[in-house]
Amino acid sequence: MIPAAFEYVAPTTVEEALAALAEHGDEAKIIAGGQSLLPVLRMRLNAPEWVIDLGRIESLRGVRDGGDHLVIGAMTTHHDVGQDPLVHEHALLVSKAITHLADAQVRHRGTFGGSLAHADPGGDLGAPALALGSTFVVQGPGGTREVAAGDFFVDLFETAISDDEILVEVRVPKHDGWVASYEKFVRIAHQWPIVAVAATLRMEGDTIAEARIGLTNMGSTPLRASAAEQALVGQPATEEGVAAAAALVVEGTNPPTDLNGTAEYRRHVATVFTRRAVLAAAGRG
């Protein structure tokens, strides 16, 4: 498991990183926490000539309050995001998802931005980021631009980040007082999710006033279950109240078939887990 030789650069500012990226272009790969890139390199599935390490850019780390939203630096580790009181208070769904993300070692090395930029549809952060309507801030030679969550994920391992850009932060709108649950379906604990459902709700009494549902590994990108979200509005958080809406989550999905389950089965599980996630979020699970 020895990667092919590569040149390595570890800039301390985003500008230096962008300059390195501009210089080496197609020959370069960016490394954040390395939890996906390192296995790829070690298995020689990719052999970039340059690896640009963002690990020394302090400005990309940390969570701060941006007013009506949180700003999560792309290089903040999963562990740090998961432990952050601001995230817990304003974006509970993200906290919930991170408790299920891989294992403790990965959470201490892997980064919030790295995972999202990798755009593995089985990654645990895409669905919550999408469900919460996050904005992705990418920086390139011409400055920064904002990409809406719905536009960020393009395809399997493909995002709206251009070759000369770097994801610098994710802005997550505050969902104060919203309840949340991330229900992950795995066969063994450290697996990628076979299917996972991210659900967050604004409750008015026992009634669902607003709902946001994201799906993990139900297509080539994380998916937002808009039809189910709408159907949940006004429903009581009961098994009967939620079941019909949950059945709508499979609309527009195109899940994979692999060793862990067929597409048909994944659709079934997504339906069941949506119901369970909504009820769990509402404290009825």
Place this chain on the structure above:
Amino acid sequence: MTATQEPTRQAEIGRDRRRKEDQRLITGRTRWTDNITLPGMLHLAMVRSPYAHARITGIETSAAKASTNVVAVLTGADLGEGQGACINAWPVTTDQVTPAHLPMPTDRVAFAGETVAVVVARSAAEARDAAELVEVDYEELPAALDLKEAAAAHENGGVIAHPDLGTNVSAVWRFDSAEAGTGGDVEAAITEARAGGILIEREYRQQRLIPAFMEPRSVVVDPTGEQITVWSATQIPHILRFALAATTGVPESKIRVIAPDVGGGFGGKLQQTPEEMIAFAVARRLGKPVKFTETRSESLLTAHHGRDQWQRLTLAATSDGRVTGLKVDLLADLGAYVAIVGGGVPVLGAFMFNAIYKFPAYQFQTTNVLTNKTWTDAYRGAGRPEATYAIERLMDELAAEVGVDPLEIREKNWITHEEFPFTTVAGLEYDSGNYEAATARAKEMFGYDALRAEQAERRAAGDRVQLGLGVSTFTEMCGLAPSRVLGSLNYGAGGWEHAEVRMLATGKVEVITGASAHGQGHETAFSQIVADRLGVPFEDVEVLHGDTQISHKGLDTYGSRSLVVGGEALVRAVDKVIEKARPIAAHLLEASADDLEFKHGQFSVKGTDAAMAITEIATAVFAAHNLPDGVEPSIDSEATYDPVNFNYPHGTHLCAVEVDTETGQIKLRKYVCCDDIGVVINPLIVAGQVHGGLVQGIAQALWEEAVYDENGTLVSGSFVDYLLPTAADTISFEIDHTTSPATTNSLGTKGVGEAGTIASTPAVVNAVVDAVRHLGVNDITMPCTPERVWRAINDGSSGGETPEAAMPHFDSAEGDVQ
């Protein structure tokens, strides 16, 4: 000479000693093969076939040879006969079809992952880089992949894994109790049951598994001394030395094999590997030390796999559930070559399908089949888990058919404790056991009746989560093996073990065993045995093993043999030390040898307080100033022990699972087992063996499966897709023991290394099926994935095939990896 009072000391046997070897093993600051570095050592990288079956039409090595610090690039043709061959030590029939197995084939590859060239460079990284530059031209050939199709290919023009052989059937091995005179005619029993009894006919799948030992295989070869020294992460240093000598022409006396610290095996390092042979040949060719350490991907792809059988089973019984006959018809997938004991693995199961039961008639047949997949061989239990799974699943099916509790049907058929020793329908003599006692204890620990009551309540209420209880009352044959029996089975070696005891001048003791530990804890357990028997402190015993220059005789470690065979050899060597010391003690104590008794490490003269420690005698022997006439100045001793019988641990395992009927997801609720492994030397080590064994068996039931796609590519080629459980996936096990000492060894011990794995798989699957049997399910194919369980609940099938596709997480060559 000292006069002492009776010393008091705690018995070592039965004591929870922490393993003396653990600190260095766990910290890794020790002699793992890959930690070994020699002056001028070169590194190897293998170029492996991506095709399951292909003709090699050209190998272009010039670019690789020109790569930085590359010393050589060699192919099978370059190495010629010097590369030796991989041997099959157990041709199960005299007409077994055995394809020639060159470590590096010259003209044709027979499975994906087979080595076609080796790159030698000054560093491992440079070797790997250059390996990428070797261009091999292949002409792809059709591959024999499906076991059932391969078995019939010679009859219907199907694909042949080795076209020159004309068939994929390597051997058909059969046992019939009527022919052997050990029982009746199974066909008559089946006919009778069909007419007026119960006939259970099933087909079960033993999926392919990967041993997945913790330390990947590694080999270092140093040809610069008078002897060629081979360090290898192997279970079998002695057998490897034999095979190296036998196939390369290098005299055995010129080869020293060392298995230094070895990190696990589970049978997966019971092999003479192509990589060892290639490293040996390259070192000899270049005259320099070389090292090869495989990657985890290479390990999963090319280290031998295990299991992989189809089992067609027919159980005949009376209408009240008394079994009258069992017929077993196996297809066993050998993979591309007949591995060192590959063909024998199903045969090891042949004697175990009748398990703990008194079946009047029994027939077993295995058809061993070659395919273009990784070769298969021993994997923890080797043949016996397959047998135990089949019979324990069938006994549950019989119980369901009769409409009684699964434990009741077992009791109706098992050998009672008064009946030991008992000769089974398969011709083995079980020496001891008490199935009633182990079962009673397990039931008590489990709270069996309360769980049955809860199950009934959940069923009645139609709960979404149903409870299932699974039973496995297993036995196994281990302690491989009586040499005469091996001879009768056409095995190429004996089954004895060797031990030596060296009494050092300073009073310390060196113990040498021919067993070769790779994580079992021999250093600790053997020290306990010697400390007790010789009456010396535990700390004063040093156990040496795994180096053919120190341990010159041995047959290594597998088949739960080290304690029951190797331990017995050790006991006998210790007893010889005592007997050699006796006349010397008598001489020094000025007493008659007949008046001496040996206890707690001392010879004492009966009726006096004159005594002398055996360690003092060792010192006196070293000086040799005052020995009796004609007595040699040594009390060191050795013993070679050939077991008279196999060894038969047994136990009752009970498992409770919760099955989510909506998703098919399974949750372990409770697992208890009461194993009878005779006298326990070290309960802590035994608990470790049982716990680890249980997880490995549970993993077969629920998680692990090696899957190939239609091209013969291993889809489950990383731990992303080959699901190994961790502690997070299991529960706390409750274990206990009953003790029916083995009568065939001095200590009364039985093997425990494989017991947990053999017993647990059917316990879990029985529990899963039991949870949903009322929904019309009577089988679920292993591994019992949630989807299979869900499909079984919904359509009454056993769950269908595993999709031959991997998760794509690491295939992102073009992705936005950040």
